[in-house]
Amino acid sequence: MTAEVTMTINGEGVASAEVLEVVNPATAEVFAQAPRASESHLNAAVAAAQAALPAWKGLPHAERAALMVAAGDAILANADELAALFTAEQGRPLKQAREEVMGAGMWFKGMARFELPVEVVEDSKRRRVEVHREAIGVVCAIVPWNFPVLLASWKMSHGLLAGNTMVLKPSPFTPLATLRIGEILRDVLPPGVLNVISGGDELGPMMTAHPGFAKISFTGSTATGKRIMASAAQDLKRVTLELGGNDACIVLPDVDLDEVAPQLFMGAFFNTAQVCIATKRLYIHDSIYDALRDKLHALAKTMKVGPGDQSDSVFGPLQNRPQFERVKGIIADAKSRGLTVLDGGPVPDQGYFLPLTLVDNPPEDEVVVKEEAFGPILPLLRYQDIDEVIARANNSEYGLAGAVWSKDIDQAVAVAKRLDTGTVWINQNLQTTPSTPLGGHKHSGIGVENGLEGLLEFTQGKTIFIPKAATG
Ligand code: NAD
Numbered sequence: 001m002t003a004e005v006t007m008t009i010n011g012e013g014v015a016s017a018e019v020l021e022v023v024n025p026a027t028a029e030v031f032a033q034a035p036r037a038s039e040s041h042l043n044a045a046v047a048a049a050q051a052a053l054p055a056w057k058g059l060p061h062a063e064r065a066a067l068m069v070a071a072g073d074a075i076l077a078n079a080d081e082l083a084a085l086f087t088a089e090q091g092r093p094l095k096q097a098r099e100e101v102m103g104a105g106m107w108f109k110g111m112a113r114f115e116l117p118v119e120v121v122e123d124s125k126r127r128r129v130e131v132h133r134e135a136i137g138v139v140c141a142i143v144p145w146n147f148p149v150l151l152a153s154w155k156m157s158h159g160l161l162a163g164n165t166m167v168l169k170p171s172p173f174t175p176l177a178t179l180r181i182g183e184i185l186r187d188v189l190p191p192g193v194l195n196v197i198s199g200g201d202e203l204g205p206m207m208t209a210h211p212g213f214a215k216i217s218f219t220g221s222t223a224t225g226k227r228i229m230a231s232a233a234q235d236l237k238r239v240t241l242e243l244g245g246n247d248a249c250i251v252l253p254d255v256d257l258d259e260v261a262p263q264l265f266m267g268a269f270f271n272t273a274q275v276c277i278a279t280k281r282l283y284i285h286d287s288i289y290d291a292l293r294d295k296l297h298a299l300a301k302t303m304k305v306g307p308g309d310q311s312d313s314v315f316g317p318l319q320n321r322p323q324f325e326r327v328k329g330i331i332a333d334a335k336s337r338g339l340t341v342l343d344g345g346p347v348p349d350q351g352y353f354l355p356l357t358l359v360d361n362p363p364e365d366e367v368v369v370k371e372e373a374f375g376p377i378l379p380l381l382r383y384q385d386i387d388e389v390i391a392r393a394n395n396s397e398y399g400l401a402g403a404v405w406s407k408d409i410d411q412a413v414a415v416a417k418r419l420d421t422g423t424v425w426i427n428q429n430l431q432t433t434p435s436t437p438l439g440g441h442k443h444s445g446i447g448v449e450n451g452l453e454g455l456l457e458f459t460q461g462k463t464i465f466i467p468k469a470a471t472g
Contacts (some may be wrong), residue, residue, distance in 0.1 A: 005175075007035045007198060008182035011191025011379065018173055020200060023443050024323075025091040025317040026307040026351040032089070034175040037199040039206060042167070045195035046212035049138040050190030056333035057135045057163040060181045061448035065112040066268040067311050068161050070116075071188045072108030075101065075153070078184050085177045086149060087278030087308035089457035091316035091352070092271055094295035094308055101177070110434025113159040114455050121463075129467045133459035135163030136238055137214030140207045141236055142228075143178070144220045145171035145319050146274040146374075151242075152178050154449045155217045157215035157434075160193060162458040164215070167195045169203060173320045204228075211235055215458065218242065219276075222398070222443045229446075240447035240457045242276070244372045245400025249279040249429075250383075250415060252406035253287045255463070260405055260427075267403065267429030268292055269356050272305075273376045274323070277401040277423070277430055277438075283389050289382045293342075293360060298379065300344040300356040307348065317352040327375030334359055334377065344376070364392060372398070386415065392422045400420055403429055 006013035012416040016035035037045075058065070075082070082097035092095065121302065122129040135236030141155040148170055159166050170178035175198035182196030193315045194465075195201070198234055208216055209233040219230050219242040231409065232239050249267060251260065284292050306313035320322040335341050349400045357377045359368050385390035393402060401423040404412040411427060416424035421427045422439045432438055439448030447457045 003036060005179040005183065005455070007041065007045075007047045007179060007238070008186055008194065008196045008218065009036060009041065010051075010195070011186050012046075013186075014041065020175060020198060021083045022089055022176060023086050024351075025319050026309070026348075028321070028351050031073065032176060034179060034198045037197040037203055040351060041197055042203070042206055042210060045167045045197050046210055047139060048192035048195055050212060052082075053135075053138060053165045053188060056160075056165055056190065056193050056323065059116060059163070061163075064161055064163060067189060068108045068112040068157055071156070071185050072105040072112070072214065075108065075181060075190050078180075079105065081147065082123050082177050082180060085180055087316075089146060089174045089176045090145065091319055092308050092415070093313045093316055094311070096271070097308065099389070100147060100150050104149045104181075107153045108148065108157045111161055114161070114432075114452055116162065116455070117452070125468060127468055129308045130464050130466065132462045133162075133456060134462055136458060136460050137164060138212055139166045139304050140165055140195060140210070140213040140216045140237075141168040141332065142216070142218045142220065143168070143180035145168055145173040146271060146276070148174040149177050149181065149404055149461045152181070152218045154454075155219075156194060158449065158455050159217060160189070162455055164458055165193050167197060167213070169207060170198055172198070172200050187244055195438045202321050205231065208232060208237075209234070211402070225445065226339055230415070237428070238460075241445045242438075242449060243400075243443065243445040244374075244398060245440065245444050246280045246370070246396050246398040247357040247401045247403070247421070248396070248419070249285060249405070250283045250393060251285060251288070252404070252411065253285040254407045254413075255288070255405050255421070256407075257292050257295055261292060262299060263429065264292075264405070265296055268378045269303075269315060269376055270430060272318060272354075273378070274319060274374055275430065277432075278373060279403060280378070281393070282378060283295075283383050283393060284380060285385050286382050288346055291429055291433045293380050294356070295340045297358055298343065300358055302345060303356060305347045305353055305356065306434075307351070313378070315356065318354060318416060321352060324354065324373060326445065327354055327373055327377060330368060330371075330373050331357055331377050334362070334366070335365070339366065339368070364395070370396075389432065390415065394418075397443045399427070400444035404425060412427065
């Protein structure tokens with residue numbers, strides 16, 4: 001497959017002299033090229049977004065909402081083409097890639113239901129005081145490679161609905177489907193409202209330092225998030241940071257093992273474990289530990305890992321070579337340190353494939369427990385007592401999400417309330433919706449996406465004092 005995609009600047013297709021090579025992670029071979037934006041492309045994109053801002057911000061909210069619905073429909077109408085591009089560049093099996101693309105379309109439509117509230121904080125004889133919410137300005141949106149299309153749709157569907165204009169940058173590893181969405185939405189949105197540019201490692205820092213942006217919406221690693229916040233401090237850009245996680249999942253002793261094992265497995269390994277909100281530490285009660293470990297290991301040995309364009313593949317490759325080498329190193333390190341590593345089944349020789357690997361009850365201070373691997377290696381951890389396991393789960397600099405599994409929902413809710421994370425699922429995993437705020441505690445982020453709270457992150461308040469009489 002080859003893909004000829006252009007950047008979108010001021011509603012026009014823009015190519016570049018220099019290009020990025022895009023690798024298919026299932027083959028480790030270059031299969032396409034994408035534009036590599038220069039500083040002048042960035043300046044042009046910011047200028048276009050600034051020029052489009054007054055008219056876009058001035059539209060009635062309902063008109064912007066209608067355009068968001070139209071944007072969602074346009075993505076849905078092109079789902080098959082986008083899914084094929086997605087699988088080629090990201091690696092995920094085609095059916096799941098299509099689900100992400102469909103999710104992106106649905107997100108635009110789901111967020112369009114939200115309105116910007118006007119809060120009346122005083123209504124006295126003397127005056128009425130209203131708090132309005134209005135757009136912030138031009139948004140710099142930066143996304144990672146693990147959910148490239150869905151996470152971009154979150155930023156577009158929030159930021160544009162609120163009346164901002166935007167320059168969106170996909171990861172250099174997965175630029176194609178996002179650039180293609182920029183092309184598709186040229187027919188829906190006024191020129192300059194959404195600009196999509198791709199580039200190498202130099203482009204992100206150039207963007208966050210650009211004085212033309214009023215807000216940065218970033219999803220990616222905690223290390224990059226800290227750099228972005230430092231950069232934003234120079235001119236007090238607003239930031240929303242959705243960062244890394246090391247999510248704990250706690251399995252209480254009363255669960256039905258046959259029922260929960262496959263669900264726990266997918267909660268950890270979906271997208272080859274490259275999910276910010278995946279289970280990355282699985283705490284299992286001592287009384288069921290051995291039996292559940294064996295069931296999970298049986299799944300790891302039998303679930304099909306293979307190229308995303310083969311219909312029976314459930315898990316694809318790691319998305320890129322640096323991530324592949326890093327996770328391979330974590331698996332090798334666990335083995336060399338004498339941990340009990342339970343190997344997964346066979347994987348293809350070519351491409352960035354790794355087996356779905358479990359580690360049997362390693363000490364808490366091992367790298368495989370403390371760090372976010374962001375790849376298919378999952379520590380299984382034995383616990384005895386609920387207070388002990390909650391303390392262990394909370395003993396992390398991260399606080400993104402977590403999960404509790406039990407037949408006793410009241411007890412599970414009680415445990416959920418004690419976890420220091422932005423989201424907790426009970427008897428489910430990885431659930432997100434346009435209505436449910438998602439954000440991290442501690443080093444997992446600042447602010448949220450989704451729901452009214454997520455939309456309000458793309459606004460600033462304005463308090464208006466309105467006298468009841470015409471003179472003061
Ligand atoms: P990353 O931080 O390396 O890169 C993310 C994006 O930032 C890319 O587009 C990259 O080009 C850009 N970038 C890199 N350095 C930059 C800089 N100095 N200034 C500006 N932009 C820069 O992350 P990644 O490896 O692509 O993604 C994996 C990480 O993302 C994991 O830690 C994962 O947990 C996290 N993540 C978090 C969420 C969430 O919602 N909290 C969702 C998905 C992924």
